[in-house]
Amino acid sequence: MTRKLYERVGKQDDHRPSPFSWRARYALAHKGLEIDEHVPIKFHDKETIAFSGQGLVPILVDGAKTVHDSWAIATYLEDSYPDKPSLFGGSQAFAHFMNGWADTVLMPAIFPLVVVDLHANIAEDDKAYFRTTREKRFGRTIESFAADRPAFEANLAKVLAPLRAQLKAYPYVSGAEPAYADYAVFSTFQFARCASPTPVLAADDSLRDWTDRISALFGGLGASCLRLEEADAA
Amino acid sequence: MTRKLYERVGKQDDHRPSPFSWRARYALAHKGLEIDEHVPIKFHDKETIAFSGQGLVPILVDGAKTVHDSWAIATYLEDSYPDKPSLFGGSQAFAHFMNGWADTVLMPAIFPLVVVDLHANIAEDDKAYFRTTREKRFGRTIESFAADRPAFEANLAKVLAPLRAQLKAYPYVSGAEPAYADYAVFSTFQFARCASPTPVLAADDSLRDWTDRISALFGGLGASCLRLEEADAA
Numbered sequence: 484m485t486r487k488l489y490e491r492v493g494k495q496d497d498h499r500p501s502p503f504s505w506r507a508r509y510a511l512a513h514k515g516l517e518i519d520e521h522v523p524i525k526f527h528d529k530e531t532i533a534f535s536g537q538g539l540v541p542i543l544v545d546g547a548k549t550v551h552d553s554w555a556i557a558t559y560l561e562d563s564y565p566d567k568p569s570l571f572g573g574s575q576a577f578a579h580f581m582n583g584w585a586d587t588v589l590m591p592a593i594f595p596l597v598v599v600d601l602h603a604n605i606a607e608d609d610k611a612y613f614r615t616t617r618e619k620r621f622g623r624t625i626e627s628f629a630a631d632r633p634a635f636e637a638n639l640a641k642v643l644a645p646l647r648a649q650l651k652a653y654p655y656v657s658g659a660e661p662a663y664a665d666y667a668v669f670s671t672f673q674f675a676r677c678a679s680p681t682p683v684l685a686a687d688d689s690l691r692d693w694t695d696r697i698s699a700l701f702g703g704l705g706a707s708c709l710r711l712e713e714a715d716a717a
Numbered sequence: 718m719t720r721k722l723y724e725r726v727g728k729q730d731d732h733r734p735s736p737f738s739w740r741a742r743y744a745l746a747h748k749g750l751e752i753d754e755h756v757p758i759k760f761h762d763k764e765t766i767a768f769s770g771q772g773l774v775p776i777l778v779d780g781a782k783t784v785h786d787s788w789a790i791a792t793y794l795e796d797s798y799p800d801k802p803s804l805f806g807g808s809q810a811f812a813h814f815m816n817g818w819a820d821t822v823l824m825p826a827i828f829p830l831v832v833v834d835l836h837a838n839i840a841e842d843d844k845a846y847f848r849t850t851r852e853k854r855f856g857r858t859i860e861s862f863a864a865d866r867p868a869f870e871a872n873l874a875k876v877l878a879p880l881r882a883q884l885k886a887y888p889y890v891s892g893a894e895p896a897y898a899d900y901a902v903f904s905t906f907q908f909a910r911c912a913s914p915t916p917v918l919a920a921d922d923s924l925r926d927w928t929d930r931i932s933a934l935f936g937g938l939g940a941s942c943l944r945l946e947e948a949d950a951a
Contacts, residue, residue, distance in 0.1 A: 576883070576892030577811035583882035584818075648817035649810070658810030 484546035485519050486511075489532055491540050492523040493605045493677065497707075500601060500677035502590070502670035505705075506553040506582075507541040509666035512701035514560050514567040526605070527612040554582055557663055572662030581656060581664040589671045592642040593683055595635045598625055600679035639683065643690065650693050661697060669697040673705055718780035719753050720745075723766055725774050726757040727839045727911065731941075734835060734911035736824070736904035739939075740787040740816075741775040743900035746935035748794050748801040760839070761846040788816055791897055806896030815890060815898040823905045826876040827917055829869045832859055834913035873917065877924065884927050895931060903931040907939055 488511070491501035499505070511518055524532060524540045535542045535551050542551040543559070550559045557578070561570045571578045598617070602625055605613055614625060621628040629635070646668065649656055657664040672694050675683045684690050698705030722745070725735035733739070745752055758766055758774045769776045769785050776785040777793070784793045791812070795804045805812045832851070836859055839847055848859060855862040863869070880902065883890055891898040906928050909917045918924050932939030 572808060572810075574806060574808035574811045574892065576806075576887050576890070576898075577808045577814070579886055580811070580815070580879060580883045580890070580898075584879040587878040587882060644821040645814060645818040648821060649814045652813055653810050656810070656814070658808065664810075664814075 485544070486516065486546070487520040487522055487544040488518050489522040489524050489535075489540050489542040489544070492525060493601075495606070496523040498604070498677065500604070500674050501540070502585070502674040503553040504541050505670035505673045506663075506666055507543060507556045508704060509670070509697075509701070510553075510557045510560050510570055510663065511543075512704055513570055513662070513666070514564050516560070516564065516567070526609045526616075554579070570663045572657040572660060572664065577657070578663040578667065582667040585667045585671045588642055589646075589668065590674075592635070592639045593671055593675050595629045596632065596639065596683050597675050597679035597681075599629050600681065604678060647690065650690065654696075655693070661700060665693075665697055669694060669705070673698075719778070720750065720780070721754040721756055721778040722752050723756040723758050723769075723774050723776040723778070726759060727835075729840070730757040732838070732911065734838070734908050735774070736819070736908040737787040738775050739904035739907045740897075740900055741777060741790045742938060743904070743931075743935070744787075744791045744794050744804055744897065745777075746938055747804055747896070747900070748798050750794070750798065750801070760843045760850075788813070804897045806891040806894060806898065811891070812897040812901065816901040819901045819905045822876055823880075823902065824908075826869070826873045827905055827909050829863045830866065830873065830917050831909050831913035831915075833863050834915065838912060881924065884924065888930075889927070895934060899927075899931055903928060903939070907932075 488504075488507055490499055490504040490507070492498060493500045508518075522531070529538050532538065532540060532542055535549055537551055539551060541553055541556065542549060543556045545559075545563070548559070548563075550556050557570055558575070560567075561575070602610060602613055602617075618624055618628075646656070653659065655661045655665050656668055672683070672690075684694070694705075722738075722741055724733055724738040724741070726732060727734045742752075756765070763772050766772065766774060766776055769783055771785055773785060775787055775790065776783060777790045779793075779797070782793070782797075784790050791804055792809070794801075795809070836844060836847055836851075852858055852862075880890070887893065889895045889899050890902055906917070906924075918928070928939075
């Protein structure tokens, strides 16, 4: 059986800023499932994934089964591989809440801090598509949208309060051991790390200890940020 | 064995706006444990609870054991009554995160919407203490702090996004069944309901379906907002 993961790429095939791609990678790694083929997909490239009946990545092709959407991939893996370590650490609802929190709270807080660099770090032939779609959404230029950095930094500091409280009480968001609730949140920081050379967390930020520990899991999966072959070799 | 709960009261002994008091009540009810005596404590009344070695309520006296802090009460009950239904629905870490989210995100979003009414609805001999301590914290009058209601309403709408996403996917925050993650969040809405006659959620808000279902649990425990005897009679 062949297992393929179709993933968004940035400036080159081994640059993967998409948080949803990282969620699928961590879910597969947590389950101990190898990926036989990574298929790089650019923003404007819709034809290669038309077979899935929709236009978004990641898409997992697991033998005869095609699954798109990172959350659907996680629940598919949990249901299909019940003998492998559980992705949800006792509560799928917890993983779902953190996934939603990452998407509706953390990502909007981080996105403005990295979007200008993200645009600079995607493939040249993706830039027009990215700029047009995002500027339509923002109602102004990317640069104007992201201009008030101190306000966005203050907002991020506020948004991180419940995450900090959690990681003071437990080694991982999920509790004693890492699970999908961690990966959902980590993937958003990983997005920032792959999108921009300017860290969204200061070097001495206590959350760094947790992001470092998640990054180091599964042979240093998170360190394969720009160079896919590093993870493959790990 | 006698079980006593020392709780903050508002304008009269059967008026309990404190979210922390509601958390302790729901935790005890979920565990099926009766409360033999509710001891009302006003804001300025520190002498009655000096025996606990600190100045905050709720305090649970469970036979020979004294526990203060609503989270400590929850974990104490879970550990001491393992044969009763679990409070944490498979993940204590989940309950802890939602508890922290309620305290660091939801409460700061709701508090400005109800604080003027809360002050109006506490005991006359508590008002000076309440006003002085809160105005010291805000750096201005309660009324000035709460003045920009449209901005606070807009902020609350934003803050509720991950809760709405969760309750679209599951009947309860905790998943298929209610547990402490629900009570921690519900208690904050219950605080608002007991503090102010102006609802923070519109009558047709979809979250009302969930708050109504939590309120109806344990013989309508949440409906005992102003009238303690209603819950006792239920």
